Amino acid sequence: MNLASSSRITPWVLRLIIANAVVLLLMRTIFVSPALAEALAFSPAYALRQPWTFLTYMFVHAGLLHLLGNMVMLFVFGTAVENRLGSRTFILYYLLCGVGAAVFSLGLSGIMQVSPFVGASGAVLGVALAFAIYWPDAELIVFPIPMPIRAKTLVTLLVGLDVLFYFLTPGDGIAHLAHVGGVAVGYLFFRMQGLSRRTPHPPPRAVERVVMVQSGAAEPEQRTPITPVRPRRRVEADPVAAEVDRVLDKISEKGIASLTPAERRFLDEVAKQKKSQH
Helix, strand or coil, X not given: CCHHHHCCCCHHHHHHHHHHHHHHHHHHHCCCCHHHHHHHCECCCCCCCCCCHHHHHHHCCCCHHHHHHHHHHHHHHHHHHHHHHCHHHHHXXXXXXXXXXXXXXXXXXXXXXXXXXXXXXXXXXXXXXHHHHHCCCCEECCCCCCCCEEHHHHHHHHHHHHHHHHHHCCCCCCCHHHHHHHHHHHHHHHHHHHHHCCCCCCCCCCCECCCCCCCCCCXXXXXXXXXXXXXXXXXXXXXXXXXXXXXXXXXXXXXXHHCCHHHHHHHHHHHHHHHHHC
């Protein structure tokens, strides 16, 4: 991966960072009502009555550190992914992972407890997965780990820690299941993309004329690929070319040994004329 080409912030990464920062600023200065924060957060218990929360929770953060953590990851992984996917596909993928994380949490809420949550972590981890799929061996420095870690290893580690912490520290206020859901939806996205690009069988190759003419009656027939057969020219327009086509067709059907001495001389003369023209 060329890191220099992906270090410059891309359009949608910049817009998402600005949008999340503005929302946090407004909710800490003007719209400070706890009721508003609850109305924008995703809660499986009220999700079907508040369908807008499938989207709005991604733009609400619990504090400055929560915002910084997500936005730094979005910048690190998102710039390269947006360059690779294109801006339109990138924003659709980002939102798909975010909404998918909420849907995943809603589905699991039927068998386990899922508390209300906010934040872009599910969508951002989906972007991190995309980075790991495109550049699995890219080495990253992650504080406080003192050595480089490969992208695919980092994403696997993050998902494993989310699953572990969900069971070890229930009720810690972090949406671990939403993180896993974002990665799962991102994986399904790329899986479906791969399946849609598969073709059952490669198309058959065009038939080629594979004859090489040599003089000498006792020489064995040799075959080597040359240019595909072209439409035959009209006899009255180019009789020499028409005769060449006829002789080559005869060789293709019966072999070079079937040529008469006159036909061999004719091909030798044509070959000499072509060499002299070059």
